[in-house]
Amino acid sequence: MGRWEPDAESRFRAAAIELFGEIGYEQTTVAAIAERAGLTSRTFFRYFSDKREVLFNGTKPLQEAMLEALSQAPAEASPLEAITAALLKAGDFFDDDRRPFARQRSKVIAANAELRERELMKLATLSAMLAQALRERGASEPGASLAAEVGIAVFRTAFEQWVGDGERCDYGGKVHESLEQLRMLWAN
Amino acid sequence: MGRWEPDAESRFRAAAIELFGEIGYEQTTVAAIAERAGLTSRTFFRYFSDKREVLFNGTKPLQEAMLEALSQAPAEASPLEAITAALLKAGDFFDDDRRPFARQRSKVIAANAELRERELMKLATLSAMLAQALRERGASEPGASLAAEVGIAVFRTAFEQWVGDGERCDYGGKVHESLEQLRMLWAN
Known part of the structure; x- marks a missing residue:
C-alpha cells in the first residue's frame, strides 16, 4: 500500500491509521507501521516522536x-x-x-x-x-x-x-x- | 489534628488535603494520611479505594x-x-x-x-x-x-x-x- 503516496509522512499516517483500525492502537508498534508503509522505523522517528503523535501532530x-x-x-x-x-x-x-x-x-x-x-x-x-x-x-x-x-x-x-x-x-x-x-x- | 472531626471519612479528607498541599499529591502516601488523621490505613481503605478518591468521591x-x-x-x-x-x-x-x-x-x-x-x-x-x-x-x-x-x-x-x-x-x-x-x- 501507499506507493502512490507523495511523501513519507503521509505514508506513515495512512499505515498507522490502518493498523490502529485493524489490530487496535495499543497493539500497533512503530515497527509494524514502518513495515506497512514500506519504510523504516528510523525514518518514522524523523516525523513523529511516537505513535500517538500520528493522531495529534x-x-x-x-x-x-x-x-x-x-x-x-x-x-x-x-x-x-x-x-x-x-x-x-x-x-x-x-x-x-x-x-x-x-x-x-x-x-x-x-x-x-x-x-x-x-x-x-x-x-x-x-x-x-x-x-x-x-x-x-x-x-x-x-x-x-x-x-x-x-x-x-x-x-x-x-x-x-x-x-x-x-x-x-x-x-x-x-x-x-x-x-x-x-x-x-x-x-x- | 482532627480530633474534633465528627467521623473518620472527614478526618481522612482533611488530613489528605493538608498533606497534598504541604508535600504534594504525588509524595503523599495513604500511610501518611492515616497517621495525620490518627487512624489506620486499613480504615482508610474502607472509605476510599486510593488517595485520588479523596478528591473525586x-x-x-x-x-x-x-x-x-x-x-x-x-x-x-x-x-x-x-x-x-x-x-x-x-x-x-x-x-x-x-x-x-x-x-x-x-x-x-x-x-x-x-x-x-x-x-x-x-x-x-x-x-x-x-x-x-x-x-x-x-x-x-x-x-x-x-x-x-x-x-x-x-x-x-x-x-x-x-x-x-x-x-x-x-x-x-x-x-x-x-x-x-x-x-x-x-x-x-
Whole structure:
C-alpha cells in the first residue's frame, strides 16, 4: 500500500491509521507501521516522536490557524464574531480529502481512554488559548472564557457531524447551524 | 489534628488535603494520611479505594443530584431552563463550609496533569449525562449536546469563581451571572 503516496509522512499516517483500525492502537508498534508503509522505523522517528503523535501532530497548526484568524478579526467584531472567525478558519483543515483519516482517527480515540483524555486536554488548551486571545482584544472575564467554551462546544459538535457516518457534510455549515442552535436556547 | 472531626471519612479528607498541599499529591502516601488523621490505613481503605478518591468521591452524588433536578424540571421547561435547574442544584454542595476543602482541592488538581485529565473526564461524563437527560425530555441533537456543553461551561465558570481567592461568593449568583454573560454574546 501507499506507493502512490507523495511523501513519507503521509505514508506513515495512512499505515498507522490502518493498523490502529485493524489490530487496535495499543497493539500497533512503530515497527509494524514502518513495515506497512514500506519504510523504516528510523525514518518514522524523523516525523513523529511516537505513535500517538500520528493522531495529534495536526493540533498545533490547527490551533495556530484558529488563533491567527481570531486575532485578524476586525477590532469592532464582538467576542462571538471573533470566535466564529476562528471556528470557520478550522474548516481549512476539514475538507473531503481529509475526512477518511479524521473519521478513523475519531474511532481510534473513542476506543482508548488515554487518547480520549489527550483529546480533552487538547480542547481545554485550545479553549484557554482562545480566551486569552479574546482578553487581548479587550474582552473581560468571565465573558472571555465563556465565549471560548462556547466556541469549543460548537467546534466539537460541528467536527463530530463532519466526521459522522452520513453523507458529505460541510463543516462550516455545521458551525453556523450549531451557533444558531445555541442562539435559540435564549430565544424563548 | 482532627480530633474534633465528627467521623473518620472527614478526618481522612482533611488530613489528605493538608498533606497534598504541604508535600504534594504525588509524595503523599495513604500511610501518611492515616497517621495525620490518627487512624489506620486499613480504615482508610474502607472509605476510599486510593488517595485520588479523596478528591473525586464527591462526583457521583453531585452528578446524581444534578440529573435528578433536571429530570424534575417541569415538562414545559426549555432545555436551558432544565439545565439551569441542574446547575443551581449543584449549589447544595457548594456552601461556605465546604469552600476551604474545595479551594485546596482545586489547587492540588491544577498542579498535577493526571488529576487535571481526570477532572476533564469527569466534566465530559457529566456533559454526556446531561445531554442524555435532555434527550429523554424530548430535545433533539445537536441541540441537547450543545445545551449540556453550555451548562458545563457555566458550571466551571461559576465553580471557579466560588473557589477563587476573593471574598465570600454565592455559587448560585455566579451561575445566573454566567448565563447572562452568555445571553449577551447573542445580544448585539
